[in-house]
Amino acid sequence: MSLDRWPTEIVRRITKLSIGQRVALYVVIVAGIVSVYTGIYWYGMATYEDRSLSLAGALQTVVQSLTTTGYGQDAPWETTVMNLFTILMQFTGILLLFLLLPLFVVPWFRQFIKRRRIDTVEPLEDHVVISGHTPLVHTFIIEIESHGHQHPYVIIEADRDRAAELRDIGHTVLHGDPEAESDLRKASIEEAQAAVVAGDDQLTLNAALAVRDVAPTVPITATLEDATFREYLHSAGVEYVLQPRHVIGQALASRYAMRTGTPSDRIVILGHGTVGSTVRSALETWGATPSVVDIEAGEHVDIVGDATEKKTLQDAEIEKADAVIISLPEDRQAVLSTLLARDSHSTTNIFVRVTESEAVERVKRAGADYVLELPDIAGRLLAAAVLDEPISATEDDILITRMTDPTGELSAIENDRVVGVTRNNELHLAPEPDFELQQDDLLIYVRE
Incomplete structure (x- = not known):
């Protein structure tokens, strides 16, 4: 030196x-x-x-x-x-x-x-108390700020270093346990307009119970991964139970249907988790017969294998597919599978679900035609549940809104494809044409 x-x-x-x-x-x-x-x-x-x-x-x-x-x-x-x-x-x-x-x-x-x-915050009123900071919470905060709302909010973050980082970039943060009644009181939960709970299902359930114990009348909105937990969240007093993975699965199927126009028996689904199984069910309801690939054997799985290996895709005859729908556990797997699928079939339609915003552009460069980001959809679902106005995507193709005048708003979406409706803690995917919208329903639909 x-x-x-x-x-x-x-x-x-x-x-x-x-x-x-x-x-x-x-x-x-x-x-x-x-x-x-x-x-x-x-x-x-x-x-x-x-x-x-x-x-x-x-x-x-x-x-x-x-x-x-x-x-x-x-x-x-x-x-x-x-x-x-x-x-x-x-x-x-x-x-x-x-x-x-x-x-x-x-x-x-x-x-x-x-x-x-970060161990204390100033007393607040008519604010939103958020349990933990996750990518979908980040999207939720962006939505409420970008729509001109001055809703004060406080994030209860268990990780001290993360809480300090969030405070440094301008967020109102309290270092504490979202499940602890003492920390909820520090966040003025009794005076809050709403509480948002987003995390794994067990954390969500316990945090919701803690909020309800301290503030019996504060509305709670929560996200859910496992549908079997829905009744428990309802019992815990959660007003809005949102299922973003199911919504994304239905949205991918809807986007495929809108792009192709006719059912097909040459659709390959890579990954049969919550999103993949929702896609399969939606396509089967529509009249298509997709082929499912997953790393583990199970009901509805046609080919057991690693979707990031070329041999597995060859076994699925991906070179003959009209469409490939990818929903794998990790984004790096989705990128590799997209590359392999595009290399095997240069003209097929590829639809991908990712879990991080940073992966969107990588997947598109790998050859995807349409990409949905889980935190983006989940964050906008949360915003629509808390705010009384439509929430649309950046590309303006998916819109989520709370019904305030169902009759009037139905005419505005007659040319759109409905993904689902959330009502009374239950998600109705692809409702029938005679399904009647009601006050305070959350409507999710894909626009042409």
Whole structure:
């Protein structure tokens, strides 16, 4: 390492240390400098100034010099050596205070203050209390802010570092447990307009019960993955139970139907989880006979194999497929399967579900024709449940709205394909033409 780069390299290495490691290193450096300078000063005074000092007296003078508080009874010095050494101690003190202190101690104090700031929030009214920050919650917050609403909100986040990061970028955050009644009270849950619970089903259920215990009248909106939990959430007092995975499955099937116009027996579904099984059921209802590929054997699974391997896709005769619908557990698997499918069939329609927004463009570059993002749909479902106005996608192809005037709004969507309706904690996918919309229904539909 060249001499002109070593200061930068030292700073870079120090900044990689944790706050505790920095403070410990700072203490070691100061203790080492004080010890060495005390020994040198004690020896120099005896050798060059012909004055005998105790080690305690030498230590006192060194500390006074490094902290720029004075030199006590030892000044002035007669010899050049001791005067130069005293100047060295002065510059060392400046270095410790004005260079090393910001690198070591100040970050610790900043973190300490930051942590105190996220343990409490100012009292709020008519706000939304959100249990945890997830990608779908991120979309929900964007929606309520982008529609001109000034709804105050507070996020109860269990991870302290994550809570601090969210506070730094402008969110109102409380570090705490979404299932703890004491933390819910800190978030002024009794005065809230609504509570949003989004996480795994067990967390959702427990957080909803905690909210209902503290605030019996506050409306609760929750997301759900396993449909068998729906009745439990209903018993816990949740007003709106949203099932984004089922909605995405139906939306993918609807988009395929709108693009092709006729049922087909040459559709391949890769992945038979909640989304994949919903797609299969919707297509079968429409009259199509899809072929299902999954890593595990099960009912309705036609081919057992890894959808990211070319042989599995060959077994599924993907080169003959009119459409490929991909819903795999991980986005990297979806990207690879999309590449393989596009390589096998250059003109087939490929529809993909992803779980992170960062994967959307990658999947499109891999060859997907249509991509739905789980957090985006889930976040907009949450926003539609909390807000009384339509919520549309960026590309304006999926719209979610709460019914305030069912008769009037039906005429506006007669040319659209209804994905589903959420009513009284139940999701009605692809309702029949005679299905009557009611007040406060959540309507999800795909537009041409």
